[in-house]
Amino acid sequence: MMASSPQPVHVTNVHRHLTSEFHPNEKMGDTVLPPIDENLKQYRFKTETEHNSDDGGLQDEEFEETPLYAAILTYLSYAILCLFGWLRDFLRQSNIEKKRGAVDPNAALGFVPLYQSYESFYTRNMYTRVRDIFNRPIASVPGAQVEVVERVSDDYNWTHRFTGKTINAINLGSYNYLGFAEKSGPCATDAINSIKKFGISNCNTRTEIGTQRYHVELEQLLADFLHVESSIAFGMGFATNSLNLPVLASKGDLILSDEMNHASLILGIRLSGASYRTFAHNDMKNLEEKLREAIVHGQPRTNRPWKKIILVIEGIYRHDEVFDYKVWNDNIHKCFTSNFRSNHIYQYNIEYGS
Incomplete structure (x- = not known):
């Protein structure tokens, strides 16, 4: 869903809103909106370094380094699987071993193959060996607990048959994070x-x-x-991003995109026909450098100013760092963002969420 209108100033720290009312007829100044650095430094999220330096704060994740012998055994096992896979593929091509996998009927007609050669090889000879632990069907709603349908294989996971029983299991990987998929309530x-x-x-x-x-x-x-x-309101989140960004941007525009943006945003950027550049994830200094460069140099070859510059980020991580811009040029007309504002521009606030 997406909402759009000229918006009062909102400096957001997750669920706490610090608002300074702004109206188009009023003069923008320190009496209306304090300098953005001073405003945000007081209420901003702590950086990861600050969290790690605080007692009881968020600590760096620690991962045990893989022992050398374990790494060698893993690579050796993988190499053996590949050798046996090539051998069995040779036997299948020679009709010595039965072909159990799906065969593309259009392969001989000159169509583009559905799978890359190694992808198909990996599926046949490696993934199939452990396929029984993936794609498990369930016979209940994906709540805190699920009823997993029991199945067995008589041909080394090429096919499965159901036993008619179910296994009650704790659900640790559901996409039902909003709790909508329930049978009651x-x-x-x-x-x-x-x-x-x-x-x-x-x-x-x-x-x-x-x-x-x-x-x-x-x-x-x-x-x-x-x-x-x-x-x-839109009926699909992916389509909201991929099909509405082309409405806001076109040839002659520049889109600055966080390098960790979702695939739907990336698709929308590409479909728009606008030029785009990425900046380091949550790196506001890198973003400011890209903005200054875009404003000073303009479009490639002609050096004409961009029609508009659009910032594309995701709200889920928008408060990890401070937005410490000093000056934003008025040529920046719009931001595809949530609750983001500079004291040198006035834009349409576009919020998107599910």
Whole structure:
């Protein structure tokens, strides 16, 4: 979901909001918004170094170094698996051993192969040996506990058959982090009632079913909650990033992207047709250098100013460092970000979340 409107100044430290009201008709100055360095230094997140220096703070992760003999045995075992894999592939090609894997029927027709050669080799000869511990089907909702369907293999994991039993297990790897996938409770009850009232096609695109009353109500509720003029709801988070960034950026624009951004943001940047550069993850000095360079030198070859410069980051890590910019040029018109602002620009605040 994405909300957009001219926004009052918000300097955010996770759930605590420090607000200094700003209105377009007022003069921007120290009386309205204190210097950003002084404001953020008082309320910013501590850096990792500061955390590590505090007693009881976040400590560096420690990993036991792999012993030399363990590393040698691992590489030796891997090499032996490869040798036997090549031998068995030769036997399969010679029809001495039965081919149990899937065969691409279009391979002989000149189509591009579905798998790379080594990927297919690895799947046949290495992954198949341990495939029984992956992709385990369940017979329950992915809650704190799950019922794992028991299965066995009679041909070394090429195929599996179900025994009809289930194994009760603690779920440590669910994607159900919001608790929506439950068979009882308010989420399940409201979902059932919504299906009875609106049907099952209300998650379709608006180009198919149009804008419905509940879409308008949801967007107004989101706008009220976020204290913005309006909002727009999308049915898929990946598509929100990948298909809306091209609306904001085009040829002649520059996008500065954190090197750790999600694949959906990267896809949206590439689809936009804009030029893009990456900066070191959470490195504000590196970002400032890239900004200064972009503003001073402009576009390659022509040195014309960029139409606009857009900063693309992810909110999940936006408070790891201080945004200690000294001066931002007015040519920076928009930021694709959440609760981010400089005292030298006025932009549209765009928030995206699930």
